[in-house]
Amino acid sequence: MAEEEEFSKLPLPDQFTHKNWKARKGGYEIATQEFKTAQPTDPIVREFIFESNLWKGAVGDSNVAAQQEALNAYNAFLDAAGTEGARRTRTSTVAPCVEKGLLGRPAAKAAALETLLLLIELDKADPIVEELLPFLSHKLPKIIAATLAALTAIYHAYGVKTVEPKPVIKLLPKVFGHADKNVRAEAQTLTVELYRWLREAMKPLFWNDLKEVQQKDLEKLFEPVKAEPTPKQERLLRSQQAAKEAAPAAAADGGAAEDDDEEAAEIDLEPEYEAVDVLSKIPKDFSDRLASTKWKDRKDVLDEVFALVNVPAIQEGSFDDIIRGCAKSMKDANIAVVTVAANCVECIAKGLRKAFSRYRSTILSAMLERLKEKKVSVTDAIGAACDAVFLSVGLADIQADVLEAMKNKNPQVKEISTKFLIRSLKATREAPSLEQTKEFAEAGKKLIGESSATLRDAGAEVMGVLWKIMGDRNMLNHLEGLDEIRKTKIKEFSDAAEVRAKWKPKAAPAPKAAPGAAKRPAPGARKVGAATPKRTGAPPPRAAASPTPAEDSRPASRPGIKPAGGLRAPGAGLKGPGGLQKPGGLKAPSSGTASPKRQGMILDDTPLAQAKSGLGRGLAGRPLGKPAAAPPSPPPAPRFDSVSSSALSSIERQELTDLRNELELLRNQNSDLRQDKMRLTSQISELQNQNAQLIEDHTRDVLQIKAKETQLVRARSDAESAEDRANSLTHEVERLKREMSRLGRGHMVHGGESRIEMSHERPSAHQSRSYGINSRTYANEAYGDDQGKENIPSGASYDGKLSGISAPVSHHRPMSHTSSGRATPNSMGGDEIGSNASLNRSGSDGGVESWRRAAEVTQNLKARIEMMKASLFH
Structure with a gap:
């Protein structure tokens, strides 16, 4: 107990960051009690608004019991701090709220879910949804499932008009393809919840990316939903609550407004595509x-x-x-x-x-x-x-x-x-x-x-x-x-019949707006200006004296508004000399300059515009019980709230104008980016076409190369076969040469013997003629004409004719061989010698011709072989 009392004496920020979890838990409990009764301007609230990092550690406290109390304290803080507190702290608290709070105990889980809903209620849903979407790609399946369950609760509470459904719908195929069955089950629950609001209009965004089995399962889950009526938004944003309270007259048309919201949501679901230049x-x-x-x-x-x-x-x-x-x-x-x-x-x-x-x-x-x-x-x-x-x-x-x-x-x-x-x-x-x-x-x-x-x-x-x-x-x-x-x-x-449109009497509000357009009070500046005694009188003097007091009272009551000659109050949107009013003057802000989205807040100005007799235009215009205001006494009670609300709405209008300017700038930037994207897409398309052309050319070249290789292989095969045939022919030629050489050597031996015999004694005419024939045959056929000339014996003269070898023989006397081996002169006469020579010559001419033909065939074969070799290798 003493330790806890010691902890409680520390300042709250120190307790929030204390090492002891009990000190932190006690600090969270104390903060919860103090925030429940605090106002947005209290020092404790302002301190925790500016020290937003304190909430990051508190919401993600490592101790389960302390974290549950931290979530309760944060919710109480948000309720007290309002929109400013939510905007300052949401970037630090959403992530730990999902990672720790949604996975904690049931009480902590409920508190974390309330935190997310409260952050949306205080401002808007887009920043929170943007913080939640990255968790759909988390590595832990339980965090993905918890995020899907939180999104389901958000859409169930606020609907698809308040929470933009398109970013979530586009991610549904990804979570449907997750391996964890709990993730797929939560994805089905979220899809059914979205189908309650959007029906068939949501299918074009994701349906074709699902498997056929998943489509059939979803169709079964959609069947009971089709019979249900279109759901209504169960939880309103603070801005929607203020608009509903400020415009009670619009309560009767609330159903029609909701229908319009649903229709707008359906129109918003149109898929976005990149425009193509056709x-x-x-x-x-x-x-x-x-x-x-x-x-x-x-x-x-x-x-x-x-x-x-x-x-x-x-x-x-x-x-x-x-x-x-x-x-x-x-x-x-x-x-x-x-x-x-x-x-x-x-x-x-x-x-x-x-x-x-x-x-x-x-x-x-x-x-x-x-x-x-x-x-x-x-x-x-x-x-x-x-x-x-x-x-x-x-x-x-x-x-x-x-x-x-x-x-x-x-x-x-x-x-x-x-x-x-x-x-x-x-x-x-x-x-x-x-x-x-x-x-x-x-x-x-x-x-x-x-x-x-x-x-x-x-x-x-x-x-x-x-x-x-x-x-x-x-x-x-x-x-x-x-x-x-x-x-x-x-x-x-x-x-x-099933229809999308319902007739609504749109002409009904026109009579209410018509009187307001003809009212004399000037918009914006006169309502927020301080009242003067001159403006509490009857209507005629008020109209005459209204310009000067309005100009004098503006700087004192609203420092942010320019004096006469400048712009009117923010949101009024109309220029004019300060406060000058004519019988057919400017309309009230609710009748002209406000956009449809601002109509709900401007409706509060109607009671002021309808006051005609002696009503003041400032917050302190006159007491409620003044006799001059006796006829219109019923409206004064709401006048102060209306004026205050008008002052606040003017500030909000100024913010809205700034936001619209920023939105227009962002749209222009988005348009530029889209044009760049289209240009890059066109370039990509051109490069793809070029790539396809190059691939086609490459394929054609490869086919041509393969065809050439096939032709080369065939040519090589033909060359090899031709070379084999040439080799066989060469071998045949060599064989013929050897045969010719063998035959030539036989004739050479025979001729050598004759020469030997002739060197010892004179040969006979028959022998001389035989020598001459054999020598010439050998010389002409075996060694060629030139070689034959070189190989002819020195004693004979070769002139290409048979008589060239026989001429020397005729100068010798015919000899005859005796039994002793010595040669003796032949007893034959010259006529016999001549007759034998002619016979010998005629017998040898046939052999010469045959050898000559053989030599010519051999030369032709050699020439053909050389030509074949040249054609094959060149």
Whole structure:
């Protein structure tokens, strides 16, 4: 106990940072009690506002019991400090609140969740959601699951209008793909909660990224939600609470306002896409090809255009030529051309959205006229294009064309145009005006009297959908003159119709605003200025004396407001000489300068603007019981609150103006960044195209190289086979040479013996002739002509003829060989010698010719071999 008493004597900041957890826990408990009764201006509150780091350690206290008390103390502090405390501390406390608080004990978990809800309530939800989204990528599954559960509670309490759903919806596929089943279960719970608010409008943002099994599981969970009514916001922001209290007159229209909020949330869910520059890629000869006499050419150019415009978003530009071409194609005799043209119009309308309104008059009537086509695929394509045109331009713009088509002589055009009108009435978010309702109802009544059952049903459905939108008060008078059977049929269609728009009497507030516009008191400056005795008199002198006191009282009461000749109070938005007022003067701030978002706070100024007789314009204008104010005595009680609220609202208006300027700056920066992104995207696309071209060229080169390699392999194979054949032929030539050499050596031996014999004794004529023949044959055939000349014996002269070798022999006497081996002169005469020589010569000529032919064949083979070698290796 003594230790605890010692801890309690320390200042609260020291207790918050003490090492002992009991000291910290005691400090948190003391702070909780003090904050419960503190005001925003108390020193303790201001101290903890400026020392925001104290809360970071407290909310993330390591001791579980101390952390629970710290969360309770922080909640009490936020309740006392208000918006300023939340803004100063939320960047330091959200992370530990998630990591420690949402994973703690049940009491700590509930306190941490209340902390997150309270931080949103005091200011706005966007900063808190931005702090929570990174935890969806945390490495610990339990932190991801706790964050998803906190987001579910946030959307359940504040709804999708207060808390922007788009960033969370885009991250749903990631958490659905987590490995932990608890994370996936919490993701399903969050998705169902979002579906309660958004229904089918949320699916385009994430549905296609889920697995088919996950889609089926979610559809089962969506089934019971579909039967529930649209939920209402359970917890209001402090700004919403102030607006609701300050404008009790708007309580009756609260349901309508909530409906507007829901509609705005649905509109906000449009996916954001990068706009694509389509016009620069449209074929230059589009008009010429579309005017071709061949339907194939017309369809091809429309196919090219469709491939270009089939993108989610299209940059604005001049699409007049394309739309006129599509309108002309609606009259084409070929249904394929009509279908592609309708598809092009659908894509352009979806891509341009509101910018498509300038082309509506060119294309819509032509498409409605072509609905007479009997081919269902053509009418479906045209119907889809008409729906896209409606979503781009709205109900009022299509009214004239649709009503004209409903009077067409062709029953099919009437029927499909009426169905198009029914789809448009169900999809519109703005209820038709009373004049539009009258025209649509008259067209529907005419169809009810048609002879065709389908046309009668279509007319009855038009009346039923209008009844559902406009209500009994606006539609019962249009049902007069119809029998009960038809009224029952119309009522059935009305009960079954699902519409997005509900008629609201928007003209009702106008009479209330009209008197305020003609009031004499000047806006802004006169209400916040200090009252003077002159302004407490009757209305006539007040009007005359009002300028000077107002100018004198402004600097004293509101130092931030400029004197006469300057700007009026922040938020008034109107310039004028200080306080000068004419009978038809300026309107009250609530009637002119305030934007729709500021209307709720400006409604408090209405009682001041309605005071006409002697009411002061300042906080201390006059006592409540003064006789001069006796007639309007009931309103004075709320006047002080209204003036105070007006003063506060002026400051807030100034902040709002600054924030709007910052928002405009951010939007400009965002636009610049988008343009840069588009430029970079275009460059990336060009580089991708270049890369694809390079890849294609590389592939072609590789194929060419492979073809060349194949040819080279084949050539090498052919060269090897040719070389083998050349080698075989070379071997054959060598064999022939050896054979010739062998034969030549035999003749050489025989010739050598003759020479030996001749060296000893004279040879006979026969021997001489034989020597000469053999020598010449050897010389000519075995060694060639030149070598033959060199190898001829020195005693013979070679002239290329056989007589060259026999000439020397004729000078010797014929010899005969004796048995002793010695040569003796032959007894034969000269005639016999000549006869034998001629026989010898004729016998040897045939051998010479054969050897000559063999030599020529050999030379030819050698030449062919050399040519083959040269062709193979060159």
